[in-house]
Amino acid sequence: MTLIRQTSPHTRKASSTQAIMLNVLIALIPGLLVSVYFFGWGVLINLVWASLVAVGCEALIIKLRKRPIRFFLQDYTAVVTAALLALAIPPSAPWWLTLIGTSFAIIIGKHLYGGMGQNLFNPAMLGYVLLLVSFPLEMSAWLPALGVREGQGVLDLIASIQLFAGNMPVSSLDAMTMATPLDIFRENTSLTIEELWATNPVFSDWAGKGWQWVSLAYMLGGCWLLYKRVFTWHAPAGMLLMLGVMATLFYGGEGSDSHGSPLFHWLSGATMLGAFFIITDPVTSATSNKGRFIFGAGIGALTYIIRTWGGYPDGVAFAVLLMNMAAPTIDYYTQPRTYGHKKPNRGLAKPD
Amino acid sequence: MTRKTWPLTGGIHPPENKHQSTQLPIKIAALPDKVVLPLSQHIGAPAEPIVAVGDYVLTGQCIARANGFVSAPVHASVSGTVTNIGPMAVPHASGMFEPCIEIQSDGLDQWVALKTNEDYASLSTEALLETIQQAGITGLGGAGFPTAVKLAARAESAIKTLIINGTECEPYITADDMLMRERADQIISGIQILQHLVKPTECLLGVEDNKPEAIVALKKAAKNTTIEIVVFPTKYPSGGEKQLIQILTGKEVPSGSLPADIGILCQNVGTAAAIHDAVILGKPLISRITTVTGEALQQPGNFEVRLGTPVDFLLEQASLHSEHLGRLVMGGPMMGFTLQSLAVPIIKTTNCLIAATQTELPPASPAQSCIRCGHCAEACPVSLLPQQLFWFAQGKEYAQLQHHNLFDCIECGACAYVCPSHIPLVQYYRGAKGIIRQQELMQQKAAQSKQRFEARQDRLAKETAAKEAKRKANAEKAARLKAAAAEKAASDQQPKQEIQAALERAKAKKAPNKSKPQLTAEQKELKIQLAMVSAQLKKLQRNIEQSESTPDVKQQEDLDRLQQQQQSLETALAAATPNDSNQAAPPVEKATTSNSKENASSGPDLKVLQIKLAQAKAALKKAERAYAAAAENNAADQDALQATIAGKQVALAEAEQALAKAKTSTEAPSPSKEAASKKPKKPPLDEKTKTLKIQVAMAKAQLRKLNKLAEHADTAPPKEEIEASEKALSEAESALAEHQQQPSSSLADA
Structure with missing residues (x-):
């Protein structure tokens, strides 16, 4: 029989960092739904893509830093960062815009400072500002909200994917956004x-x-x-x-x-x-x-x-x-x- | 009418887990076969044993007395025989060993005669305090501060509020709860003694609202007294002394001060009951109520257990499933410490034992990074910023830690309890506190050392200054005397003589300190010769020393010849320099001490002889060195060198003898002094002895050489040769001995 040797307190509240982050993600749902309703599929596409990029970057850096990947990915902080950035950039953003912003946020904004808990700046806002100063055109062009253009619904999924893929000619993009x-x-x-x-x-x-x-x-x-x-x-x-x-x-x-x-x-x-x-x-x-x-x-x-x-x-x-x-x-x-x-x-x- | 209470700052609501141990009334634990009573169960100096191994002791007998002001005595908790006094395992987070007294119980539990006292009011304050002190009562809430000291050490301001702590805010622990339920009368009686002692204007007994039965019992017992039972909401850590004061009075104990400084005294309900036992019943503190709980036990509950009872013995009485035991905590789950051994004893401060399973109190999950969520700051009962403290503790920024009031942390564990990243915050603070304390100690030490060093430097400087002053004074005095003497002399002399003296002085000044007298032509010639011979000798010696091989016979001959020449020249020179020491001595020397006068008057012979002696010594040393070098190289010509040494020894002895003779003649007036200063000397040697000695040495060397050769079979000399050599040696020796017999005996006669 080996007795555990540990310092007080011996009991802990059942709370965790991932629970906090999960709560934050849940709390974003109303805003996300209303955004999708008014601005179309682009919001959701951004969110999914940014999350994938963020988790990928996080895993890569954790591997480079020789830390346990599973343990650190479990805290959901990368997903929260991605979600906040995705919701802040225009729904018409092409894939590379999100990629640049998100990877900058995770790699430069978070991990170069030492990872979770060590960063001086909010990573999502760093990514956002990088995009804003580098790509002002893309960043200031928003899709009109539902009801702004008479008799016109939100962009359908196909058009949204086209926008995301960057296949849209500039002229039609100009016409589409405001x-x-x-x-x-x-x-x-x-x-x-x-x-x-x-x-x-x-x-x-x-x-x-x-x-x-x-x-x-x-x-x-x-x-x-x-x-x-x-x-x-x-x-x-x-x-x-x-x-x-x-x-x-x-x-x-x-x-x-x-x-x-x-x-x-x-x-x-x-x-x-x-x-x-x-x-x-x-x-x-x-x-x-x-x-x-x-x-x-x-x-x-x-x-x-x-x-x-x-x-x-x-x-x-x-x-x-x-x-x-x-x-x-x-x-x-x-x-x-x-x-x-x-x-x-x-x-x-x-x-x- | 309910009394106003103030809310606790911060705080948490951990699961209480108290019901498990309140199902059954307090059980009297069985008497153990042996008890181990640590000498230090309290804060302060350890008690001092007053029994010896083998002594028979009765229950309640004092076995160790208080050692110093902040200390408490220890009493035998069973009757039996003292079997051991020495270091044994004590309940401590580090699992350390400390001096204990072990008593083998005789199972009879025979008590000492108890001095009961129904009417405590008739006793003086001093007598009451003495009774409490002698009963070994310490704070039973957890810290274990000697109660009598706490009662006696009051600040100038009188105690206005007496607070009795019945809070018991930690989860699991129900010892005070059960005590209040079952023995409220004892508690109230004890409190009344305390009231009598400190005479407060109000007395508050604080209880959390999660103990309704206890509250009912206390209220019933406190009827017709001035004790007020104050009930307030349950929250951890309300039971901390400072926190309870805040809740009941709204006042804060200033940082670094004691509650007594704001007119408040705090005592635990258990302590009050113990005071009742000590004063009314005369019983010393030999048992306490301990909660024994946890999921690894089949029958958790509260036990009145004799101090010193081994933990395993107590756990057995609560039916321990040892295979389920994952963590054993002494104290509560928030501030208690884990035990590594079941063999440690229950002590005065053991209010709870938690025998927890792995699932009940699981091992801590790995700590994640701090996200500065601030939940810890919300939970902190003293309004610290635990996240900042953690940050600084990690960075070892001790100045910032102190600036952020690290030392106001009560280590309640609320911050670590709520931390979502599972960081063992309290451990960081404990570690940092320890390091800071250590650093302060070292700084103090360094300051003391510095002070000591500076004091020493100061002293040395003073001593040097004093010496210097004395020396100066002496020099001045001497100068004054000299001036006076000179004046006197000057007044006696004719002016012509004065001029002569001045000329002489000038001459003396011009010449080097030990000016040589004018040399005659003969002397000059001799000196030149001597220098040349010396140079030659030196050259030859250098050659010999430098060359790896030792000098061959020819070289050796040259050496000897040159040395002889040198000596003879020196002698001639000395002879040609009559009365030189008289002339050589400068005027100052003449006037100084009597000792030098003596030297001066000893005449030329002595001086020459002294020089000779020194030379002989030097020559001997040189020869010995050469021999040593030769011996090292195992050279063939050792014997020749050996002979040289013998010759040199003889020369030295001769020189010494001559010097002694000369001295005797010059210092004839004071023979006793001469005798005292004379070193033990070899008997004087005549020409014959000298020759014989040389022969002996030669023979010895020859023999040694032959022996050495004999070691190597191929170069072995004929046996007869060795024998002949041996014979020659013995002959030479006997001849020498024979010859020496005569002069030594004749000398002895003289």
């Missing part, structure tokens, strides 16, 4: 909000047609994750609150120089996907609750600034990367007050 509502709104300098909504079919209700529902679906999934205590409310609340504050401050009324209402910003672009699925990535965000709130608020502010005064269709990815860099510093200055201490410690210990 800018996102956020981009159109940003470019607008002449029309008042009312006129814009009346003349451009991409807008409806509070934001872009289709987009607003996709955003709300992501929010729904995020709330479920909050309920499951996968993450705390601090980062999403910080981001949404700050974005709302910025949008309110710089609203500029309903005229042609309007920068958009808080509601418009909340339900446009990648706000909800970012707030509930990207900035809540624990590895690259701040670590204390207070720190996470500040981290989220920073992203909210930067997102608004880049969206409104920058040259890109959306600012979430850049804002996330910028705040990723700030996260360690935020950590050092947001330590909680420990039991028995009058006030929390700040900064780092002085080097010896």
Whole structure:
């Protein structure tokens, strides 16, 4: 009889990293379904392809690093990264775009930093930004949401596969795709909000047609994750609150120089996907609750600034990367007050 | 009216697993055949044995007394014979051995006479504390701090709140629960003694709401007392002392301080019951209630077990299926430690034994990377950032660890419990704490060493300075005296003489310190000759030394001749230099010590002789060296060298003798002094002896040579030759002996 020799605690909660990642994937389902409904098969094709590339890259790197492949693939983190990237890039993306973005995210963004838990930047956002700065044309062309073009349904499976294979001539691609509502709104300098909504079919209700529902679906999934205590409310609340504050401050009324209402910003672009699925990535965000709130608020502010005064269709990815860099510093200055201490410690210990 | 409680920061809800051991009432465990009582069952210095092997002891008899202030005595838990005192396996995470007392039980359980005391209120505080101390009571909740010390060591501020800990928040453990259910009266009585001792303004007994039976029993027993039973929600780790204080009072114990510093004293319910036993019944702490549970047991339950009972003996009483036993934990599943051996004893702090199966407490799954999910930070009851601590612990950044308040970690294990990556976080913190403590110790040591070194340097510098000052003072004094003397002399002399003296001084200054006197032509000639001979001699010697082979006979002859020449020249030179030492001695030397005066007055002969002696010594040494080299090379001409050495020895002896003679003559006035300084010397040699000695040496050398040749059969010389040589040697020796007899005896007569 050999008795186990182990240190306390001897009992552990039945939780695991893969369970957390699986929950995240499940929470993405509503958003995915609504996206497929409004934008067609392309979303799903992207997702499957990106997942395959991600798992392949992960396995390759793990093999190169001489680590147990099964053990590390089981944690689903590569699939989560792939899913987030696939949902962020246009549904019309050809195969090579996804391949470049995903492999960059996994190999450079994750494993070159040391693998899971070691990366400074959110890998999905790194991949996204790489594509955005390298292939602006492909990255800013979105398929119109269902109902934008009168009497026209979403792209069928055959056309979607053709798009994916890159067989579509540029002219027909141009005809097929259009800018996102956020981009159109940003470019607008002449029309008042009312006129814009009346003349451009991409807008409806509070934001872009289709987009607003996709955003709300992501929010729904995020709330479920909050309920499951996968993450705390601090980062999403910080981001949404700050974005709302910025949008309110710089609203500029309903005229042609309007920068958009808080509601418009909340339900446009990648706000909800970012707030509930990207900035809540624990590895690259701040670590204390207070720190996470500040981290989220920073992203909210930067997102608004880049969206409104920058040259890109959306600012979430850049804002996330910028705040990723700030996260360690935020950590050092947001330590909680420990039991028995009058006030929390700040900064780092002085080097010896 | 229910009292307000404060929520615990963080915390977790692990499966309680308490019902298994609460089905049956507390059982009295059987008496073991032997008990092993560790001398250190408490925090502080180990107890000191006061019994010897072979002694018969009674149950309750003190067998080891407290050693120092923070310590506790140990009592025999059975009656019987002390069979061993020495290191034995003790319950410890490392499985180490520590000094213990082993008692073989006689099975009679005969008690010492107990001094009961119904009216504790009549006792003084000191007497009560003494009783508690002598009973060996330590904190029974888990840490094992000597209770009397905790009660006595109060800060200046009086205790306002007495908190009794009936929380028992760890899963599996029900020892306190069962005690509260069954022996609430004892607990309340013990608490009243504590109240009498510390006189608090309020007394709170905190119990988690998962122990309804215990709460009912306590409330019943505490009726008509000032003890307040406070019930609060179940959450791990509410039972930690600091956590319970937070829950019951809303106050936090400042980091690095004791609860007493904020007017709070905490005691466990088990400790209260033990105080009742000690004060009212006079019983020392020789047993405790231990939960014995786990799926590897058929009948889990709580046992009142004698301290020192072996674990296997206790587990048997709960019907252990040893084939199912996968992990044996002493303490709870959150903070307990695994045992590697069943032979260790139950001690004062053993509140629980978990005999778990593999499925019940499975081995930890491999740790994954930390994803900084922060679940640990949410669970931490002291608001640390475990993920950051882990990060820094991995990076060995000890300064950051301390900055992140690592030492406020209570090692409750909540963070590791919730970690989805299965990282053994607490182990990292324990390791880091250990290293930091070690480093601090080393730094302290280094600082002390530095201090010591600096003190020493300081002392040495002071000593040197003192010496220097003394030397300076002496020099000044001497200069003053000299100046005074010179002045006196100057005043006595004529100016002409003064000039003469100045001239002399100038002359002396110009000349080297040991200025040589003017040489006559003869002396010069001799000196030149001597130098030439010396040079020749030196050259020859160098040649001999350099050449691998040793000197042949011709060379040796040359050498001897030259040396003889040198000696004769030196003698001639010495003879031609009359009274040189008088002239040679510089004026300063003349004026200094009496010793040099003596030397100076010893005359030229002595000096020459001394030189001769030195030369003879040098020549002998050289010859010996040459011989040694020859012997090493096993050269044929060893005998010749041997003879040379003999000759040199003779010359040396002669020189010594001459010197002695000369000294005797010059120092005739003080013969006693001379005798004292004289070294034991060879008897003086005359010409005859010298010749004989040389003959003996030659004969010896010859014989040796022949013997050596005889070793090699092919070159073996005729036997007769060896015999002849031997004969010659013996003859020479006898002749020498005969000759020496006469002068030595005559000397002895003189």
